[in-house]
Amino acid sequence: MMRRIFITLIILLLLSNLSCQRVSENIPGAAGAKEVTDHKPAYGDTLVEGTIGEPSILIPMLAGDSASHAVAGLIFNGLVKYDKDLTLTGDLAESWDISKDGLVITFHLKKGVKWTDGVEFTAEDVMFGYKTIIDDKTPTAYSEDYKQVKKAEMPDKYTFRVTYEKPFAPALSSWGSLPVLPKHLLAGKDITKSELGRNPVGMGPFKLTKWTPGSEVVLESNPNYFEGKPYINRYVYRVIPDPATMFLELQAGGVDWMGLTPLQYTRQTQSAYFEKNFNKFRYPVFSYTYMGFNLKHPWFKDKRVRQAIAYAVDKDEIVHVVLFGLGKAATGPYVPDTWPYNPNVKRYEYNPEKAKTLLLDAGWKDTDGDGLLDKDGRPFEFTILTNMGNS
Structure with missing residues (x-):
């Protein structure tokens, strides 16, 4: 059974973002970009991005996969957001004040911003989203940050204030797109059964126009976006679970932009053809792959079982053999050398004997000599769920 664990598990890996884009979509100033003579933007055209995974739901606080967050990120807004330099800046918040002790944040919201159905955005939407995400009935993985809030207030229609029990480092950054919801559409309803999960109403630069399951998600620009209409008219996500097939579509012009696998980046995009026709980029990104345990399952309630699995995975081998060195074994969701990264977190080195x-x-041993560990007559086997395109 230990051998089976080695084959199927991938533990937390920090990745570099690898992408490829056709030259016709030049990004001036980007490393490797071809020379362009006119940098003036123009409205129109469609950008087609390939994705291996299809969104599951487009309400951000309910989404647990990257495909859902990628699409929802173009539809919904938060009070704050990261700019291109990973600096926090205002989104729906015009500004904010932080008390000297760091416990109180007062957001001053932008006025005149409207949901795509024409209803004005106010502090009521933030308060409603906050109360929803901390509700124990809401199946979200992101509630803990908001449960650190001791008190939430709305001094007026365009002001939202939160007070924390004690200093909380990610307090400001947590007020992104997760806790902002249209109260006028969701109040008194079960958010998990709302039609907004597949037909969302947001305030972002794009709005959903078509979702063909297993095929594509089509977004069109929001002409009333409060930061100005996007220059790109349509943004299409084509769902192509097989990266090799997607790579062929890129070469054929079926997609304009895709993330590359390590093999594609290092071995399949070095030709003169690619140098001439594509821009290729590599940059660090807040992205990681991990195995999450269902702590309601009796096996995984035992800390020793979880630790054994961590010891049973050769993470360095995955980085060097599977990712061609384009990654790093990690101990948490933060990139090394960033302010929240803790280099002293305990590491689980590859040690199969310790895992055994x-x-x-924990009571798991091979009692019948069939090569599988068992306990109480049941073999140590379990199912790992992942999105399409991952294996």
Whole structure:
């Protein structure tokens, strides 16, 4: 059974973002970009991005996969956002004040911003979203940040204030797109059954116009976007689960932009053809792959079992063999050398013997000689769920 664990598990890996874009979509100033003579933007055209995974739901606080967040990120807004330099800046918040002790944040909201159905955005929407995300009935993985808030207030229609029990480092950054919802459409309803999960109403630069399951998600520019109409008229996500097939579509012009696998980046895009016809980029990104345990499952309630699995995975081998060195074994969701990164978090080195010992201590052993660990007559087997295109 230990051998099976080695094959199927991928533990937390920090990745570099690898992407390829046709030269016709030049980005002036980008490394490797071809020379362009006219930098003046113009309205129109469609950008087609390839994605291996299809969104599951487009309400941000309910989404647990990157495909959903990628699409929802073009539809919804938060009070704050990161700019291109990863500096926090205002989004729906015009400005904010932080008390000297860091416990109180007062957001001053932009006025005149409207949801795509024409209703004005106010502090009521932020308060409603906040109360929804901390509700135990809401199946979200992101509630803990908001449960640190001791008190939430609306001094007026365009002001939202939160007070924390104690200093909380990510307090400001947590007020992104997750907790802002249209109260006028969701109040008194079960958010998990709302039609907005597949037909969202947002305030972002794009709005959903078509979702063909297993095929594509089509967005059109929001002409009333409060920061100005986007220059791109349509943004299309084509769902292509197989990266090799997507790569062929890129070469054929079926997609304009895709993330590259390590193999594609290092071995399949070095030709003169690609140098001439595509721009290729590599940059660090807040992205990671991890295995999350269902702590309601009796096996995974035992800390020794979780630790055994961590010891059983050769993470460095995955980085060097599977990712061609384009990644790094990680201990959490933060990129090394950023302010929240803690280099002192305990690391689980590859140690299969220690993994076997921990499982034995937890009662798992091969009692019938079939090569599989078992306990109480049940073999140590479990299912790992992942999105399409990952294996």
